[in-house]
Amino acid sequence: MSDRTSTPVGDLARRGFTDVVRAAGLVDFVQEYHPSGPGRDWLALVADAADPDLALQGLATIHESAPALMAEVFASRGWLGRVVAVLGGSRALNEYARVHPDDLRVLSDEQIDGQGRDVAHRVGAVLGVPDGPDGLVLDDPEAADLLRRANRRELLRIAARDLSHPQPASVVDRVAGELTELADAVMGYALAIARGQVPGAATARLAIVALGKCGARELNYLSDVDVLYVAEPASPDVTVEAALHVAEKVAAASARVCSAHTTAGTIWQVDAALRPDGKHGPLVRTLASHRSYYEKWAKNWEFQAMLKARPMAGDQELGQAFCDMVSPLVWQVGGQPNFMSDTQAMRQRVVSLIPAKERDREIKLGAGGLRDVEFSVQLLQLVHGRVDERLRIPTTLPALDALVAHGYIGRADGARLGEAYRFERVLEHREQLFRLRRTHLMPDDPGDLDRLARQVGQDSGSELWDAWRRVTREVQRLQQRVFYSPLLEAVSRLTSDELRMSPDAAADRLRALGFSDPGAALRHIGALGSGLSRTAEIQRQLMPAMLQWLSEGPNPDLGLLSFRRLSDEMGSTTWYIRALRDEGWMAERLARILSASRYIGDLLRRDPSVVQMLGRDDELVPRTRADLAESMANVVERHEDDPGRAVTAIRELRRRELFRLAAGDVLGTIDLDSLGRGLSDLAGATIDAALAVARGTEEAAGVHVPGIGVVAMGRWGGAEMSYASDADAMFVVPDDAGPEGIQVAERVLARVRDTLGAAGPEPPLWIDADLRPEGRSGPLVRTLGSHVAYYRSWSDTWESQALLRASFGAGDEELVTGLLDRLAFRRYPPGGVSAAQVAEIRRLKGRMEHERMGPERTRRNLKLGRGGLSDVEWTVQLLQLRMAGTVPALRCTGTMVALAAAQDEGLIGADDADALRCAWRLASQLRNKTMLVRGRASDQLPSDTRETASVAMLLGYEPAHASSLQDDWAKAARHAGQVVDRLFWGSR
Structure with a gap:
């Protein structure tokens, strides 16, 4: 290629090129081939690509290997624009086009718009069988690689239309539909190839049923294709066992064709994990075996997974028979007692399993991501679709439109959900398409983020990130609004006269009691009273009173949800259910605090057993500092050989005490002053215990630890802490500690601050040392004499003011008292x-x-x-x-x-x-x-x-x-x- 750089590099930089010197040479090289062509107008197309440098490099390489083809491309602005869009929008397809430049002919004006049933014929043409895959047997050893090539050519065609569209969000469903059509065709031909590989394949009827995104015709560029297999003997003289044996081999072979990696590349993974019994179950079952499983054993989520089932490939009649069999069962699951809790738990499990380093970048599974929109739509469909067949639509966006059209979601909310879903699908598509890798993460590389921003019309990566976060927050808000809205008919299992009504009447009753979401309330009531056990019977007896007590609180809906969660945890504990039944005042207290406080509900979920405190009045008052210190010391002693477990136990004990204080606050057994003192004493006892653990760790290693005094400052020092207060502190050691002793003390205190403030299941306690001498810029630890010298000579007025609330916090009390006595001249200026x-x-x-x-x-x-x-x-x-x-x-x-x-x-x-x-x-x-x-x-x-x-x-x-x-x-x-x-x- 030419090394000349007559093109001004400044112009290229303004156009968005990064490696401008190289780009200038490549521009001149390409331009040599088109002296009388469209002139430099082609460069504007390249500059508009997602990655101009990548697009230009691809053009130059293809010019060098296929100049005649590129002459044709440059003769058509539309064709050229599509080629440039692909080369700059997908590194993977850029590399493919360099190796197979002739495949760029599928982007010509004449070929680009071929869609629909033509996909199967175009794929078949590459295989030499243009009549379609139905019933076909392919035994050509080259067929699998030809299929991979055909798949990549069709991806090229789809990507070109997608990447060159001025409003990609408006066609995201069309793109997903085309990708699904391609998947159907590929699976059909993969099945034909598998038949050619398995002897006796004709003895079995095999249907491949699409599930998930494939079933809904909303595939991504690199989705796993979820499937399920149904098989039957092809004739009466073939046994079921023999047919299943052959069908399993054919199914496995077809999956290998799609997922295998060869020099021709790969297609995608076939995933059959949603079949009955998951990965542990047989790969292939008969229709009767499927029916038996779904009628007797399937869980709620398994029916939800079948919502999008449709015949994909193979024996269409058999596949349709399976869908017809499972569909009525799918549309019953929304009325199951545990449906809502199971679905919520499943969603929460999905979020909890996201690696921490990826949680803030997840487009699909993260909070406010694609899955939240999909779950919300599916929940409403499964609940209301039991009686309203207009909602039985497998694809997310059309289903959302139907929910809006028929009044189940407000127009504005539906529009926002739809816009958010399209936006996030475009982000997901663009990221998958760039490297043709399965990913659902926002880029963490600034350059990739900027490239993605260009693809969706944002000015910069930071602007795109902010826009995406706004979308996720909006989805979270809307998802919470609709998640509990459906009215489920779980009330029929309850024996209460107030709740033994039709669903509409029960909803009216709950609404009159003050529940703003009677549909959600009915679901929880149904789950609490379900079953034939003694526990379930007592729950049914309790519910009328519990509902009344909950309705007297500030937030009955929150109270019932929290009560449901607590009962799920404690329902098998005999004392819990007996106490609720026999000691009505305990149940009333529980109802009051659960309907009042999300904070208490969170504490209860961590340790439901603390509910026992509600049984006695004297349990709902603050414990003294001495009592707390004794309990903390016992905890430390029990785990003296395991410092990590000791700190965990300290934090767990603190959480129990926070529950005691919060419950007493709600129930009126603790006033504001007592609460402030209780929280402050708890902070002191907690820090004292953690200090003992950290000191013991050092001493066990043979290190001498000087005395350490923790001076409580701010609201802690004033015994006025709130639930959210940090523990403001400064630290003092004896004058004879020396530099080495100060270093040891700093190490001990750093461990205390880190272990108590670390994120985790227990509420953190942050120790803030910013009020120490010289603030953040000063040393963390000083000797007593150093403190006195500083306050005598250097302290500012604000530091004197901060000392007004200084008191003993933790550690060496004599040391702290001595320091405060010597600083009296600064605290209380004569x-x-x-x-x-x-x-x-x-x-x-x-x-x-x-x-x-x-x-x-x-x-x-x-x-x-x-x-x-x-x-x-x-x-x-x-x-x-x-x-x-x-x-x-x-x-x-x-x-x-x-x-x-x-x-x-x-x-x-x-x-x-x-x-x-x-x-x-x-x-x-x-x-x-x-x-x-x-x-x-x-x-x-x-x-x-x-x-x-x-x-x-x-x-x-x-x-x-x-x-x-x-x-x-x-x-x-x-x-x-x-x-x-x-x-x-x-x-x-």
């Missing part, structure tokens, strides 16, 4: 703080609010909003900095305790103190109750009306009075803000 220091405090607070919230301080922010937690705490702390040096009563770490002391000392008026107290306590309660309701932390007053209503009911408001809560918070924040303006900002 002469108070100067005007300059007050100004500094105000500037810091203003900057913090501006950086975290912007110039507009919204009252919905419970922490940083006007009149929120930060306003109250900084106002009280300013009073302490000014006066604690001369007023000992102010030397306390809790915000409310210090506020009360300031009021008692006459430093703040009663009305002002009440305004600050009211706002702080209400904001703290709102944050805690929001965590209980949502199961996740938030500083924002909930905006979702259902969540706001739930929080309001937890705070004692009457149902339908959530607006009163919002009004009360607005009033409290406004009054507190006025006080803060005067006392903190000086009436700015």
